[in-house]
Amino acid sequence: MALRCRSRTLPLAGPVVMGVLNVTPDSFSDGGHYSDPAIALAAARRMVAEGTAIIDVGGESTRPGSVPPTLDEELRRVVPVVRAIASELDVTISVDTSRPEVIGAVLAAGAHLINDVRGLLLPGALAAAAAGGAAVCVMHMRGEPATMQLAPAYGDVVAEVCDWLAARVAACRAAGIGADSIVVDPGFGFGKNAAHHLALFGALERFTTLGGPLMVGVSRKSMVGQLTGRAVNERLAGSVALAALAAERGAMILRAHDVAATVDAVRVGAALRRRGETG
Ligand code: 9MG
Numbered sequence: 601m602a603l604r605c606r607s608r609t610l611p612l613a614g615p616v617v618m619g620v621l622n623v624t625p626d627s628f629s630d631g632g633h634y635s636d637p638a639i640a641l642a643a644a645r646r647m648v649a650e651g652t653a654i655i656d657v658g659g660e661s662t663r664p665g666s667v668p669p670t671l672d673e674e675l676r677r678v679v680p681v682v683r684a685i686a687s688e689l690d691v692t693i694s695v696d697t698s699r700p701e702v703i704g705a706v707l708a709a710g711a712h713l714i715n716d717v718r719g720l721l722l723p724g725a726l727a728a729a730a731a732g733g734a735a736v737c738v739m740h741m742r743g744e745p746a747t748m749q750l751a752p753a754y755g756d757v758v759a760e761v762c763d764w765l766a767a768r769v770a771a772c773r774a775a776g777i778g779a780d781s782i783v784v785d786p787g788f789g790f791g792k793n794a795a796h797h798l799a800l801f802g803a804l805e806r807f808t809t810l811g812g813p814l815m816v817g818v819s820r821k822s823m824v825g826q827l828t829g830r831a832v833n834e835r836l837a838g839s840v841a842l843a844a845l846a847a848e849r850g851a852m853i854l855r856a857h858d859v860a861a862t863v864d865a866v867r868v869g870a871a872l873r874r875r876g877e878t879g
Pocket of ligand 1: 658662696715716717737739785787788815816817818855
């Protein structure tokens with residue numbers, strides 16, 4: 601399996617890590633110290649040396665309770681960082697954004713993949729990604745970051761998330777995005793409670809049948825806190841344990857803050873999956 605990302609082909613013979621590079625002043629767990637492009641580039645170099653296959657640059661904090669930056673602010677945060685990484689590093693560049701204007705600008709600056717927590721639902725987002733030939737990750741979110749964790753409710757969370765992702769894959773295909781350029785993600789932490797997280801994690805194999813590689817992002821998230829009782833800065837062990845399990849259950853892209861540890865965890869999960877497949 602491979603993911604076609606504009607000029608690049610990302611081999612997915614086994615699962616890979618997507619390193620998180622938040623360039624926000626209030627980011628979820630890294631304090632936003634990557635808002636200077638030179639510092640962000642140094643962090644990107646480190647992640648590549650540690651084995652990341654993708655770097656995910658994000659200019660909008662999507663942690664629970666957050667509100668989006670202005671368009672100008674988001675552009676100011678992400679475009680120089682994407683340009684700097686593209687000019688120096690041989691790595692697939694993803695940008696975590698929902699806005700069509702940002703999609704166009706980061707593709708012009710050298711990004712390859714658009715990772716949208718809103719599933720490319722903003723008017724013009726799908727068309728902008730398709731026009732630029734980008735690979736896309738469509739992630740499921742119920743609600744908006746400002747309010748999504750207040751009282752998330754589902755009848756059957758697995759079926760609802762699965763059906764929603766299948767519909768978004770169909771919309772991507774109808775917009776002209778190739779089947780080999782679409783990634784799906786059930787969106788851990790985005791409008792889900794502890795029971796929803798467990799149900800989705802238990803059903804990861806179902807999400808591998810939607811036609812695109814499965815991405816999972818649990819690094820440092822509330823799910824790890826719910827399972828371990830740990831504060832956000834104490835969630836490394838829980839995060840890598842879940843990454844290994846997700847890889848063993850068929851996830852092909854693991855989004856993570858701690859690249860080196862997650863690369864090892866994913867190798868463990870992938871080896872166990874291969875062993876299970878061959879008996
Ligand atoms: C931007 N972002 C934060 N968490 C994420 C997750 O779990 N998946 C994806 N695709 N993006 C995420």
